[in-house]
Amino acid sequence: MADNRLTRQQIYDRIRSSSKESYILSEMKRLGFWSVKDGASAVSEALINKEASLEKELNQLLAQNRKFNNREAVLKEMRLKRMAEARQKREENKKKREQKRYEKAEAWRARKQQEILYLGEGVSAGLHYTDTNEALLCEKELPVITTEKQLAEYMGIALQELHFLAFSRRVSTVNHYRKFYLPKKSGGKRLIAAPMPRLKNSQYWILNNILARIPVHAAANGFVADKSIVTNARPHLDKEVVINIDVKDFFPSIHFARVKGVFVKLGYSEKIATVLSLLCTEPVTQEISIDGRNYFVQKGQRVLPQGAPGSPVITNILCHHLDQRMQGVAAKHQYTYTRYADDITFSGSENTLHAQALLWRIKKIVQEEGFTVHPDKVHVMRKGARQEVTGVVVNKQLGIQREKLRQFRALLHNIKVKGWENAQWGNGNIISSILGYINYIKMIDPAKAAVFQQQVNVLFQQPGFSAIQQQVQPQASAAATTHDPTTNPQPAPGKGTEGDENWWKVV
Numbered sequence: 001m002a003d004n005r006l007t008r009q010q011i012y013d014r015i016r017s018s019s020k021e022s023y024i025l026s027e028m029k030r031l032g033f034w035s036v037k038d039g040a041s042a043v044s045e046a047l048i049n050k051e052a053s054l055e056k057e058l059n060q061l062l063a064q065n066r067k068f069n070n071r072e073a074v075l076k077e078m079r080l081k082r083m084a085e086a087r088q089k090r091e092e093n094k095k096k097r098e099q100k101r102y103e104k105a106e107a108w109r110a111r112k113q114q115e116i117l118y119l120g121e122g123v124s125a126g127l128h129y130t131d132t133n134e135a136l137l138c139e140k141e142l143p144v145i146t147t148e149k150q151l152a153e154y155m156g157i158a159l160q161e162l163h164f165l166a167f168s169r170r171v172s173t174v175n176h177y178r179k180f181y182l183p184k185k186s187g188g189k190r191l192i193a194a195p196m197p198r199l200k201n202s203q204y205w206i207l208n209n210i211l212a213r214i215p216v217h218a219a220a221n222g223f224v225a226d227k228s229i230v231t232n233a234r235p236h237l238d239k240e241v242v243i244n245i246d247v248k249d250f251f252p253s254i255h256f257a258r259v260k261g262v263f264v265k266l267g268y269s270e271k272i273a274t275v276l277s278l279l280c281t282e283p284v285t286q287e288i289s290i291d292g293r294n295y296f297v298q299k300g301q302r303v304l305p306q307g308a309p310g311s312p313v314i315t316n317i318l319c320h321h322l323d324q325r326m327q328g329v330a331a332k333h334q335y336t337y338t339r340y341a342d343d344i345t346f347s348g349s350e351n352t353l354h355a356q357a358l359l360w361r362i363k364k365i366v367q368e369e370g371f372t373v374h375p376d377k378v379h380v381m382r383k384g385a386r387q388e389v390t391g392v393v394v395n396k397q398l399g400i401q402r403e404k405l406r407q408f409r410a411l412l413h414n415i416k417v418k419g420w421e422n423a424q425w426g427n428g429n430i431i432s433s434i435l436g437y438i439n440y441i442k443m444i445d446p447a448k449a450a451v452f453q454q455q456v457n458v459l460f461q462q463p464g465f466s467a468i469q470q471q472v473q474p475q476a477s478a479a480a481t482t483h484d485p486t487t488n489p490q491p492a493p494g495k496g497t498e499g500d501e502n503w504w505k506v507v
Helices: 008-017 020-031 041-070 071-112 133-141 149-154 159-166 197-209 230-236 258-264 269-282 310-317 321-331 355-368 402-418 431-444 446-459 465-481
Strands: 177-183 187-195 241-247 282-290 293-303 336-340 343-348 372-380
Touching: 008 020, 008 041, 020 041, 041 071, 149 159, 149 197, 149 269, 159 197, 159 269, 187 197, 230 241, 230 336, 230 431, 258 269, 258 310, 293 446, 310 321, 321 336, 321 343, 321 355, 343 355, 355 372, 372 446, 402 446, 431 446
Parallel strands: none
Antiparallel strands: 177 187, 241 343, 241 372, 282 293, 336 343
């Protein structure tokens, strides 16, 4: 049989927690010596329990009173209590902060899946301005784009890819442009920045769906459908004086902020305009190699790249106000005005306004519109001397330089007599250069071009043509891919450099 007897200490603890009488009563009940049927017993039990309760309360009050009499003990207990409460509160606050931090991170992660919040230093300031002028966009028949996710969907790419293509870094291991040099007709090299396929597709979408829908000024002839150097030259036929001015560093003069302003003016929010502008511009960079790894370091602000599909159209849109002002000056003084890219031409009679006075007005307008006149490429051509507009002679009728035609005839004759070996025309490969020049003649004088084309077709049948054709292909490929990573040439059209003429003639 189990021994259920309590130890001495346990008995003392029971008595201390209640009272001696209460303990005796409980033991008598346990052992069967207390009858609950007797009414007197019930009263006695109630009194004993009440006495025990009062004694317990009294003991607590006495203990508390003793504590109050000991000031240091009370203060210590209060400090311990406050410390415990503070510790518990710190733990609770820590858990709340961790939960809040987690919820914030999750919200930020979810937001990044739906929005573009940062696109690099110096270009992200306008990303929180999302007001779109939908009425203006509808009036211009442009796609209404209110969010960057919508823009990505229109382009057929993921939002993450749009973010990757538009992000601007001071130093990067990735370059979205393939840069190479093309020989210029006047000698030297011209830097071309051709976008990589993914960026090019995005730029073509912008060109076809936005830029191409914006009408340009009637005086603009460069990069406009159904217009050419011929339509640019024809209005200046048989004029007393022809004034030609070139804009210096035309493409680098159009930087990121100006391109962004174009899209904002069309009605897009500053956020969407920022993304579109980053897709259409590129920073001037220098390629360096460190520990066997190539880095592209930004050397200047973002500008329009020569070689991107949308760049020429952007220049025409941005120059609309320039064209309006130039047209106003021309109409006021009875002159004719046209513009082919960065080539500005006026023609008329000096009876209404002297050429030098007109030049002063032109230079002032060009400067006020954010451009610079090339000081070495201002030409005033009067009757009696050869007058040229974008390479086309305009004295009496549209024509080609006689010296150049004589040289071309001599080239074809030498090829006929001596063969293709050592034949040279321009700075490109011989075959492309010849065909390009014939196409140029065809725009001005189709009959003369047909005669030259027949002669060239005969020369293509000569022995040795296949050999020279095989030789020029690898040469052309090498010329198109060679570039110097240690230099930092400006991504500008050739006319922005010394000695380059008629930069629009790529071949």
